[in-house]
Amino acid sequence: MKDRPMKKLRPLLKWPGGKEKELKHILPLLPKFENYYEPFVGGGSVYTAINAENIFINDKSTDLISFYNCVSEHNDEFYFWLESISIAWKNTYSYAQKKGTLYKRYLDFRENNIDEKELILLLTEYITSETNQKQIIQNIGDSFIWHKEKLFNILFKAIKDKMCRMKKIEIERGILSNEDVQKNIETALMSGLYTYFRFLFNDRKLAKEINPLHTAFFIFLRFYAYSGMFRYNAKGEFNVPYGGMSYNKKTLERELHYYNSKELAQHFKSTHISCLDFEDFFNKFAPTERDFIFLDPPYDSEFSTYDKNIFTQADQERLANYLINKCKAKWLLDIKATPLIKSLYENKGLSITSFDKKYQVSFMNRNDKDVQHLIIKNY
Numbered sequence: 001m002k003d004r005p006m007k008k009l010r011p012l013l014k015w016p017g018g019k020e021k022e023l024k025h026i027l028p029l030l031p032k033f034e035n036y037y038e039p040f041v042g043g044g045s046v047y048t049a050i051n052a053e054n055i056f057i058n059d060k061s062t063d064l065i066s067f068y069n070c071v072s073e074h075n076d077e078f079y080f081w082l083e084s085i086s087i088a089w090k091n092t093y094s095y096a097q098k099k100g101t102l103y104k105r106y107l108d109f110r111e112n113n114i115d116e117k118e119l120i121l122l123l124t125e126y127i128t129s130e131t132n133q134k135q136i137i138q139n140i141g142d143s144f145i146w147h148k149e150k151l152f153n154i155l156f157k158a159i160k161d162k163m164c165r166m167k168k169i170e171i172e173r174g175i176l177s178n179e180d181v182q183k184n185i186e187t188a189l190m191s192g193l194y195t196y197f198r199f200l201f202n203d204r205k206l207a208k209e210i211n212p213l214h215t216a217f218f219i220f221l222r223f224y225a226y227s228g229m230f231r232y233n234a235k236g237e238f239n240v241p242y243g244g245m246s247y248n249k250k251t252l253e254r255e256l257h258y259y260n261s262k263e264l265a266q267h268f269k270s271t272h273i274s275c276l277d278f279e280d281f282f283n284k285f286a287p288t289e290r291d292f293i294f295l296d297p298p299y300d301s302e303f304s305t306y307d308k309n310i311f312t313q314a315d316q317e318r319l320a321n322y323l324i325n326k327c328k329a330k331w332l333l334d335i336k337a338t339p340l341i342k343s344l345y346e347n348k349g350l351s352i353t354s355f356d357k358k359y360q361v362s363f364m365n366r367n368d369k370d371v372q373h374l375i376i377k378n379y
Helices: 020-029 062-072 076-096 101-110 116-128 130-140 148-173 178-201 204-209 211-224 253-259 262-269 278-285 313-326 339-345
Strands: 035-038 054-058 271-274 292-295 330-336 351-355 373-377
Touching (some): 020 330, 020 373, 054 278, 062 076, 076 253, 101 148, 116 130, 130 148
Parallel strands (some): 035 292, 292 330
8 A cells, every 4th residue: 555646637527516626625634545446426526636556436327427438438429429519509609699680589579569479470480491490400410400390499489488588577677788688599599409408318219229429418418507406307307407698608628628638548547437336336346454435425415316316314324334334445434414424423433524614624513503514534
């Protein structure tokens, strides 16, 4: 076992509860070790900072692990689709920036030259125009037109809803500047494309037939969904809306370059990837006393469901039982402070440090209302 220099890589994607900002507090606490294990890898904030002989990462999210495998194996089909999505986004944004028919239609609607019924007729005419449809398809790319009617229905609704909302806001709060009108129209078109790509992501048949495309849409949604949220409806469909105006200019170019980088490829060479329950993961790869485990499990709360995977109180209890009674390796657990978590780990001979919102050290039972995180270690 020896000290290893930390790597200057960054997380691969945005993930709920990501620890990138907390690395400066976590990394100095790590012990010497040979092999590294992370059963809840998420966006990989700690994983990408670690250097070890062998690295074992795991997550229950099939979409997330499919992504890690695509990058690790340099899946050409995945990169083709992700780049195609990036191009479609940039082309659509360039198209949306041009002041034209939609801008004029809204001004007429604002000034009551046309009413809502007339607006709907004119927008229908715009969306069904052969010239406009040809241009929109050219922007997005023929490869994505599996559901042409759905695409244009989504775009129509996004534009109509945005214009009706703008007029309502102007009546309540005052006239928007011409620049704000244009930006809102741009956002309507970008929201429409986002919603269409989300629809394709939720298409189970398409996901089964072209999994690298499904994985590319998964990455797209991680970067463009509102606040990077995870939320699914009763049918199991991802339903987080578009992030909004500030996301219009975002591109995936930086991510594409990073996923293709030699440094990241080198890191993956020593990485073993799995998609298992955490206990099955530990049973399969069996960490020893020379190894180290970092754990950042889903929070113990009603919101501990992400990517259709539920982490229950029973799971928290199973995890604590494994760590305290079965685990041979050194481990560090970073977790939100809750009554359940405290009851599972206190008075077990472990090192427990509590932190406030800003990761400033607090003291157990003093000012507990400010305690947000616990760092629990067995060394």
